[in-house]
Amino acid sequence: MELFEALYGKRCRSSIGWFKVGESTVVGPDVVFEGMEKVRLIRESLKIAQSSQNSYEDMRRRELEFEVNDxxxxxxxxxxxxxxxxxxxxxxxxxxxxxxxxxxxxxxxxxxxxxxxxxxxxxxxxxxxxxxxxxxxxxxx
Known part of the structure; x- marks a missing residue:
């Protein structure tokens, strides 16, 4: 799936055909559910990547506090x-x-x-x- 399709739920309009030779476009509930599943997988992958980056950053982070006259x-x-x-x-x-x-x-x-x-x-x-x-x-x- 292209990024545009993942974000907006439809294929990008352009003069270049994104379909393979012999592939027909079928619009129906199966295509919608397939697209929703792909979006769900993309969101899960982004959450996993974000939590991984947070854990690496939290290892280096240290909370610092100072008092007046330090x-x-x-x-x-x-x-x-x-x-x-x-x-x-x-x-x-x-x-x-x-x-x-x-x-x-x-x-x-x-x-x-x-x-x-x-x-x-x-x-x-x-x-x-x-x-x-x-x-x-x-x-x-």
Whole structure:
């Protein structure tokens, strides 16, 4: 079955004949039930594929939550790292200086206290760009 036929329940109109030589078109209840069965099989296959993809993604997903006044490292993108954060090149660190969390904004965003040198950077970041700093008892940033 073609994709158009699966989606819309009828064959695509075109100048090219989709029928094989000697094949006749029979319209009746058998053809309708056959089409409904094919659509059901396609939907089941899509559900199986979707659940498989969800299970792979859930293995890598981790729920992160931070508290106010926690110290976190900020993950920076390679292109933005060049000017805004003072590091250049592909060997620069993926995470930059630890910053303190000022507040939680929504369910997955946090506001950080950035130094005055980063005033051009928006202070609210998604939780996926943060990594908790494991504090050393002898050193504070």
């Amino acid at each position: 110290w976190v490292y900020l993950k920076v993108l390679p292109m933005k790292r060049v000017e805004r954060f003072g590091n250049k090149g592909k060997l620069s660190p993926q995470y930059v200086d630890p910053y303190i969390i000022l507040s939680r904004v929504g369910r997955v965003a946090y506001e950080l206290e950035l130094p005055s040198g980063l005033s051009a950077v928006h202070p609210i970041f998604h939780v996926s760009t943060l990594k908790k700093r494991i504090s050393d008892s002898f050193r504070e940033p």
